[in-house]
Amino acid sequence: MFLFFIEIFFLNIYVKLKEVLDIKLFKTKKSPNNKDLYNDRIPQGSYLIIDEKGQKLGIFNRTEALKLSEEKEIDIVIVNADSNPMVARLMDYQKHRYNQQKKNRETKKKAQVSVLKEIRLSPTINTHDLNTKLKQVHKFLKQGNKVKISMRFRGRMINNYKLGETVLKQIIQDLTSVAQIENPLKLQGNQFTAVLTPSK
Missing domain, CATH: 3.10.20.80 (Translation initiation factor 3 (IF-3), N-terminal domain)
Known part of the structure; x- marks a missing residue:
């Protein structure tokens, strides 16, 4: 009789323990999306x-x-x-x-905020530095950013603004394959500016 009660006692402990484990497993099981x-x-x-x-x-x-x-x-x-x-x-x-993942990527891409980056050029810039600046412009455009190109004329250099205008027009022309003109080239005071946006 004593052994019978001992068996019942341990059986109850086993049942309770199993219930606790089952509850924990149920709670930790993740439902699929x-x-x-x-x-x-x-x-x-x-x-x-x-x-x-x-x-x-x-x-x-x-x-x-x-x-x-x-x-x-x-x-x-x-x-x-x-x-x-x-x-x-x-x-x-x-x-x-695949279509859902593609759609999510496109939505995420459209949600990215476009930042206006500025590249400043000197009227007396040499060829090496100019190429370096152009690489920066390409990089910014590929990242989806707009780029403001500016050239400031100091002192008497403003008298040669036509030369600077020619250089800037050529730069913009060279970038037409990767960019569109948002704000065309214009002279404000002693500075030329233009804003480019990535091509769609």
């Missing part, structure tokens, strides 16, 4: 199935939905898990995932 709910990953429930052409095929349970997917030799992907019934679509999952 909606975009990952496809094929055998779709949960039990009712589904409104839409085919590849966008036509509604009706309401199916999980078993029927998977069977339909297998018969048509195409993936079944949940596109709305919050509705009742859930909405699933017959499609190529890998292609769908």
Whole structure:
């Protein structure tokens, strides 16, 4: 009799311990994202199935939905898990995932804030320094930034502004393959300025 109570005691401890472990495992288990709910990953429930052409095929349970997917030799992907019934679509999952990733990259790219960078040139700049400045302009434009090119004339140098204007026009012309002119070249006081934006 004593041994019987001992067995019951340890059995209760085992059951309680198992319940605690099961709860912890359940809590730490991560649910897949909606975009990952496809094929055998779709949960039990009712589904409104839409085919590849966008036509509604009706309401199916999980078993029927998977069977339909297998018969048509195409993936079944949940596109709305919050509705009742859930909405699933017959499609190529890998292609769908690729398009989603591409769309996310494009959205992220458009969301990037364009910064106005400035490159200052001297009317007496030598060829080596000019090439270095041009490389900087190319770098800024490729990063998606706008570039303000400026040339300041000091003292009597303003009398030779035509020469500086010619140099700047040539620079802008050389950049037309990677840039568009947002603000055309103009002389304000003793300084020429122009703003370029990356080509689309």
